[in-house]
Each structure stands twice: as C-alpha cells, then as structure tokens.
Amino acid sequence: MAAPLLEDKLTCSICLGPYRDPVTLPCGHSFCARCIRDSWRCCDKTCPECREPFPAGTEPRRNVALNNVLEVLRGPRPAPDPEPRLADRALCPRHGRPLEFFCRTEGLCVCGACTVNDCRRHEVALLDVERRERENQLRARVEVTLQQITLAKTQLQELQQQNSLIKSSACTLASVVSSRFSSLLQALEKRQALTLRDIKAANKQALAQVLNEIQRLTSHLEALEQYDYKVRDLLEQVDDRTFFQELQQLSEPLESLGPLTPPQWDEDQQLRNLKELLSPLCDLLLEEEHVPRVAGSSTDPGPLESLSPLPPVPNTVCPLRKKLWQNYRNLTFDPDTANRYFYLSHQDLQVTHGFQPQGPARPGSFELWQVQCAQSFQTGRHYWEVRASDHSVTLGVTYPKLTRQKLGTHTDNIGRGPCSWGLCIQEDRVQAWHNGTVQRLPGVPGRLLGMDLNLASGCLTFYSLEPHTQPLYTFHAIFNQPLYPVFWLLEGRTLTLCHQPEAKLPPGPQEEVSVPS
Known part of the structure; x- marks a missing residue:
C-alpha cells in the first residue's frame, strides 16, 4: 500500500x-x-x-x-530513446496534457480533458490506433501509385511504338495515294468526256420530244379555240331558221388529244450511270486488295494495274481503358435532384440545360445548375464515363449532405466544401476543387471523360479519353460516407452517361452513414 x-x-x-x-x-x-x-x-x-x-x-x-x-x-x-515519445513532444495547448486521442470530427489531436469537455459528443479514437490506420492507408496509396507508375510506363512505351508505326503507315499510304491519283485523274478525264457526251445526246433527244409535243398540243389548242368561238356565236343567234342552218353546218367536237408522250429524260438514271462508271475507279484507291505494299516498286503503275496490299495499322485502343472497364458501372440521373432548367431524356441517361424552366422545382432538387445520379457507392471500386457536348461543365462526387441551395455568387458548390470533390472543365483550363481549394491543371481534355473511384485506397481519378486515355487528376481522401456522382453544366450544354452492354449492375441505394452526435 x-x-x-x-x-x-x-x-x-x-x-x-x-x-x-x-x-x-x-x-x-x-x-x-x-x-x-x-x-x-x-x-x-x-x-x-x-x-x-x-x-x-x-x-x-x-x-x-x-x-x-x-x-x-x-x-x-x-539509454535515451532515439526519438522522444509523442507525449514528450506534444502537449494540448488548451489543457497542457499529453495528446493521447484523435478527434475524427474536427480532425485534431486532443488530450483526455478535451474528450471530457470540448469533444465529448465527437467521434474520438486513440492517437496511436488512428496513426496506424492512416499509415496503412498511405502505404496502400503508395502501392497503388507504384502500380500506376509501372502501368503508365508500359502504356507510354506501347503508345510510342504505335506512334512510330502509324507515322510510317501514314507516309507510305500518302505516297501510294499520290501515285494512284495521277492515274485516276487520267481515267476520270476520259470518263468525264464520255459522260458529258451521253448527257448531251440524251438531253438533245429529250428536248426534241418535248418540242414535238409542244407543237402538237399548240395545234390542238388552236382548233379547240376556233370550235369554241363558233359554238358561242351560234348560241347568240336570234333567228331560229338561221340557228338550225348553221347548226347543221357545225362540225363534230374535236376528239381529245390523248396522253402526252413523256420525254425520255431520267436524271436519276444519269446519276446511276455515273456512279457505275466511277465505282471501279474508286475501288482502285479504296479497296484493300488494290493498296500497294510498303516495300513496293517505285515505278508508277498504269491506271488499271493491279496493286498489292498494305500491312494493317495496329489497334490503338489503350490497355488502361480496357482495364478500367472491368469495374464499369451503368448510371442514371436522378430526376428528383435535377435543377428545374434541366431536361432529362433517353431514359434518364442524358441531361440538357435549357433556357426555359421545365416546371416548378421538386422537393430535394438543386437550386444550383446541378444534377445527381441515382446510384451511390460506399465500398469497392467503380468506373463510369460521360460525354459532354462542350466545355463549361463540372464532374464530381459528393456525400449525401451536399446543400441544394445557392450560397453566394457561385452557380455550383461541387468541391467548395469538405464533402465534395470536383473537376471543372473550362474553355482554356481545367481546375480541381476540394474544400474551397483549387488546383489548376495544364491542358484541355476531350469531350469524353472517365471517373475511377477506388474506395479501398481512397483515390478518385479523372481521365480524358480522347484522343487517347490519359489521367487528368487524382484526389486522395478517406471516404467515410456514401458517394454520389454529381454534375454541373452551363446553359445550352448536354451531358450523356455512357453505358456498356456488359457492364456490371451498380449496387443498390446505400443507407446514409450516421455520424455520432
């Protein structure tokens, strides 16, 4: 004791x-x-x-x-420790006690007195336990980063090889086409002279037929007009005797002229004849069996000389995109969250920002120019693609608590706070937003974009898919709530969610994670 x-x-x-x-x-x-x-x-x-x-x-x-x-x-x-303990080098500035706990709500290291007073309603963990958990997450990120580096180097080598092959193939094809066009032009000039001669002959014949019919119809019309004049004059005769005498002298009515003979002129037939003449010449250039080899002869062949084939151009589909497709998710827009100026179509796969409201705002819809997807993700890895009609769009993900109301002068709130992450694509720049902090990125991506969400390693990566697949930016975070894809778009813009026929079905709606009060 x-x-x-x-x-x-x-x-x-x-x-x-x-x-x-x-x-x-x-x-x-x-x-x-x-x-x-x-x-x-x-x-x-x-x-x-x-x-x-x-x-x-x-x-x-x-x-x-x-x-x-x-x-x-x-x-x-x-013997003294090579490194002082955490309690020896870190004390709470408010209570002067060692920092032994971590407040997950505020993201701060706290002491035992803080957990009793200021952080008594917060989610708190032991400092060393939280440190080990965060270190494990960082190590997982490092492994993912190393894999991405290895993959990127492999893809770079493949693209460089494809670049050389395409350049060589394009140069050879240009040389072949130039030599072929000189021969094709000679044949085309001959075919042009023959075609124009046939058109002129057909035109002359058709005009002669039309002129003959015009003369016949004019004579008939004159005869009809004379007969009509005689009948009208007879009807105006007052004397009965004279009327009957002239009626007996009146000839019978003229018979109908009958149907006109149509001219032998068919413009569609002339065009069909032209296509039949040009088709063999086009085949000389376009058909594979008529394209020469890269190592062919340098002499100019004749117009109708048979040619040997070129080697095929290698497939340029990026292996990275094929790998991302393994986790592809088919998504749909949520109509209940769409701004009232947004028009959803194609079974909620396409959204357009119109200039007229589509009706009154729905409960839970964005007052901002935004729309959210109906699906959410809390575990695993997921990938989806979207096509934009133009620039001035923002792609991102958000926790369920993203506010629907407009705050300040901004027309969007994706990445403006701690609960959302977004990539804003403008005409001349790209910006990555999170928690009100912006990261300006070089270059401008294409209109086809991809998003890869890896919840296990805490990574959100945006990709540009045109003209080839390349990563734009990666966010690193500890995602502890369900994430919904969310989008912002300017007036006149259209976004389309791309679907893959063999993609896995997205998981069902996730219940919102409760945060300790």
Whole structure:
C-alpha cells in the first residue's frame, strides 16, 4: 500500500505522470520542468494547483531533493530513446496534457480533458490506433501509385511504338495515294468526256420530244379555240331558221388529244450511270486488295494495274481503358435532384440545360445548375464515363449532405466544401476543387471523360479519353460516407452517361452513414 501512496506523491498534477526533471515554484508546489513551462506559455504565470500568481521574470527552480529521490527509485538511467515519445513532444495547448486521442470530427489531436469537455459528443479514437490506420492507408496509396507508375510506363512505351508505326503507315499510304491519283485523274478525264457526251445526246433527244409535243398540243389548242368561238356565236343567234342552218353546218367536237408522250429524260438514271462508271475507279484507291505494299516498286503503275496490299495499322485502343472497364458501372440521373432548367431524356441517361424552366422545382432538387445520379457507392471500386457536348461543365462526387441551395455568387458548390470533390472543365483550363481549394491543371481534355473511384485506397481519378486515355487528376481522401456522382453544366450544354452492354449492375441505394452526435 505504501508503493501506490508514494507513486501518488511523485506524480505531476499537469501530465498525471511520474515527475521528469522536477522543479519547484516559490509557493512550494512541484511540477515537471517542461509541463510548467508549457503551461506558462499559454496561460498566466500562476501555480496550477493553488493559483498563486507570480511576478514577471519568476522562474522555477530545480528540486534537488526530489530529483535525488527519483534517481534512487528509478535505478540506473536507461539509454535515451532515439526519438522522444509523442507525449514528450506534444502537449494540448488548451489543457497542457499529453495528446493521447484523435478527434475524427474536427480532425485534431486532443488530450483526455478535451474528450471530457470540448469533444465529448465527437467521434474520438486513440492517437496511436488512428496513426496506424492512416499509415496503412498511405502505404496502400503508395502501392497503388507504384502500380500506376509501372502501368503508365508500359502504356507510354506501347503508345510510342504505335506512334512510330502509324507515322510510317501514314507516309507510305500518302505516297501510294499520290501515285494512284495521277492515274485516276487520267481515267476520270476520259470518263468525264464520255459522260458529258451521253448527257448531251440524251438531253438533245429529250428536248426534241418535248418540242414535238409542244407543237402538237399548240395545234390542238388552236382548233379547240376556233370550235369554241363558233359554238358561242351560234348560241347568240336570234333567228331560229338561221340557228338550225348553221347548226347543221357545225362540225363534230374535236376528239381529245390523248396522253402526252413523256420525254425520255431520267436524271436519276444519269446519276446511276455515273456512279457505275466511277465505282471501279474508286475501288482502285479504296479497296484493300488494290493498296500497294510498303516495300513496293517505285515505278508508277498504269491506271488499271493491279496493286498489292498494305500491312494493317495496329489497334490503338489503350490497355488502361480496357482495364478500367472491368469495374464499369451503368448510371442514371436522378430526376428528383435535377435543377428545374434541366431536361432529362433517353431514359434518364442524358441531361440538357435549357433556357426555359421545365416546371416548378421538386422537393430535394438543386437550386444550383446541378444534377445527381441515382446510384451511390460506399465500398469497392467503380468506373463510369460521360460525354459532354462542350466545355463549361463540372464532374464530381459528393456525400449525401451536399446543400441544394445557392450560397453566394457561385452557380455550383461541387468541391467548395469538405464533402465534395470536383473537376471543372473550362474553355482554356481545367481546375480541381476540394474544400474551397483549387488546383489548376495544364491542358484541355476531350469531350469524353472517365471517373475511377477506388474506395479501398481512397483515390478518385479523372481521365480524358480522347484522343487517347490519359489521367487528368487524382484526389486522395478517406471516404467515410456514401458517394454520389454529381454534375454541373452551363446553359445550352448536354451531358450523356455512357453505358456498356456488359457492364456490371451498380449496387443498390446505400443507407446514409450516421455520424455520432
């Protein structure tokens, strides 16, 4: 029983641990030298136990007797640690006690007194446990980064090889086409003269037929007009005797002229004849069996000379994109979250920002120019693609609590706070946003974009897929809530969610993770 009592007497009232280099104040109370100095830095010069104030310049004095007692109790002093303990180098600035806990709500290191007072309703973990967890996450990120570096180097080598092959193939094809066109032009000139001659002959024949019909129709029309004049004159005759005499002399009505003979002119037939003439000439250039080899002869062949084939151009589909497709998710827009100026179509796969509202705002819809997907992700790895009609769009992910209301002058809030991450694509620049911090990126991507979300390693990577697949930016974070894809777009813009026929179905709606109050 004496040992615990002696241990209580040799305990510092600030750090609640055994005295280390004890010192004494003028009031007689003793403390660790570092504890009392750290306490005086953030508080007034008073005794932590009796609250007796001390004038400026007062310094604690080393307690020789207490130091000797501690040396006897401790025995031989062990060799000093190469690195001081966390409690020796970090004390709470508010309470002067060692930092032994980590407040996940505020993201701060705290002491035991903080967990009782300021952080009593927060989510708290042991500092060393949280440190090990964060270190494991960082090591996982390092492994993923190394894999990405290896993959990127391999892809770079493949693209360089493809670049050389394409250049060589393009140069050879250009040389072949140039030589072929000289021959094709000669044949085309001959075919042009023949075609124009046929068109002229057909035109002359058709015009002659039309002229003949015009003359026949004109004669008939004149005869009809004379007969009509005689009949009208007879109807105006008053004398009955004269009427019947002239009626007997009136000839019979003219018979109908009958159907006109249509001219033999068919424009569509002339075009069909032209296509039939040109088709063999085009085949000389376009058909594979008529394209020469790279190592072919340098002499110019004749117009109808058969040619040998070129070697095929290698497939340029990026292996990285094929690998990303293994985790492809088919998504749909959530109509209940769409801004009232947004028009959803194609079974909620396409959204357009119109200039007229589509109706009153729905409960839960964005007052901002934004729309959210119906699907969310909390575990695993997921990839999706979207095509933009133009620039001035933002792609991102967000926790469920992203506000729907407009705050300030911004028309979007993706990446403006700690609960969302976004990539803003403008006409001449790209910006990565998170927690109100912006990272400007070089270059401007194509209109086809991809997003890869790896919740296991805490990575969110954006890709540009045109003209080839390349990563744009990667966010690193500890995602502890469900993530929803979210988008912002300017007036007149259109976004389309791309679907893969063989893609895995996205997981069902996730329940929102409750945060300790």
